[in-house]
Amino acid sequence: MVTRAQEMNRKSSLAPELSIIVPCYNEAKNIPHILRRFMPVLKSVRVELILVNNGSADDTAAVLKRELSKRQYGFARTVLVPVNIGYGHGILTGLRAAKGKVLAYTHADLQTPPEDVFKAYHMYQDRQMTKHLVKGARKGRKPIDAVFTWCYGALASVVFLSWLHEINAQPKVFPRELLALLDDAPKDFSLDLYLLAKAKRAHYAITEFPVDFGARLHGASKWAFSPKAKLKGVARFFGGIFRARWMC
Template sequence: MTETLLSLVLPCYNEQDNLPALFERLDKLTQAKQQLEIVLVNNGSTDNSALIFEQELNKRNSKNFKVVNVPVNKGYGFGILEGLRNAKGEILSYTHADRQTDPMDVLKALEIFQKQNNPAVLVKGFRKNRKASEAFFSYGMGLLSSLALGERLSEINAQPKLFSKVFFDRFEVNAPHDFSLDLYLLYCAKKHGQIIDFPVYFAKRVAGEAKGGSGSSFKVRKKLIKRTLTYIFELKKKLKND
């Protein structure tokens, strides 16, 4: 049996309208890369996602796909962590299932990662085509995080993110279960290794409801900002006491 080189985790929460088109894109990804595992996390969805997962997988009967079911949503980060913990690859990655990020970008990240020969490297996307208001928001959050934590961080929520299983095993025990996961992993990589950015295209959401990123309501965005700020200072306090 061929050993799995790369696992790609996609957390899915109420993305039923995006799943059929997402699977078509994932088909192209599995055709382009051998030794690839796709881990789809049904992260406590309350729509028809479970049924669509079953239908789409029955069409394919592919060993490249795995579904991890989380009965009750416990947060964005929790879903990703469950997927990563169930992944078999020696290299791990994740991106979004909302079709605003292209799963094929993970192949660019893999190519960059393999050139480094360093298990402490984290490779991530850097969004180049964002609206000025969204870019300003991302810049502000990155600047605040950098000043508070003492490490230069930017485009915190950009996808995909790719790193070694060695890196994940070292840091996952203290990982947060909400949207702060991206910040936590980037901080760990910057503090103990290296972050490498590469340009990615960020598409408009065509179906489903935004849950914190581009296109989110002010109420949802405000909640995300509040939680991220709280986590920044929680992490800063922890570092001071260590």
């Protein structure tokens, strides 16, 4: 059933209050769940949901076409990146297409639930600050992953001379103005780090809140799909710290 808030989102010609970007890379099976899970949490917020097809090679395009033709998903649209050149590029493409005053992004694997984006948005609104970024901090992860994350944050903090923590945790919510600082942002996984570092340098307040981090709903991790790939990915992550510092 389509509620009043959802109907309002569908019909409204006003700019959305909040744009939520979900970069999708071969996430065909997760897309129907993303839409279904976002729908009931729209509540009274005027939202647009942008599902970025980030150069997927699976059925993502067909699934998006089918699902987005459904009337109840009028709050969502898609943006296509024809050829995949990285996670960061997908997010930036979605952010640049967004019309909201406040921008957010989260992952397509639903490891952090849609409700968290709204929780973060309300925290953002409550503090009524123009320079404010709200982000998740993952709980309940495997010890080895938590140790990796801690080391990544510690090295990034030393390199950037600023306390950076749970860098890749989602969701992230921030004002549109921050996008202007991302013109030269990296196109790979270091976008999360670059965004945080830029926000800190511009004296943004950072609010962190704990998020449950469950298992991916469908499919495999897009970077750590085998032990060898995970090792390579970890090396890329650490190398990305120095590249991001150079670009910042």
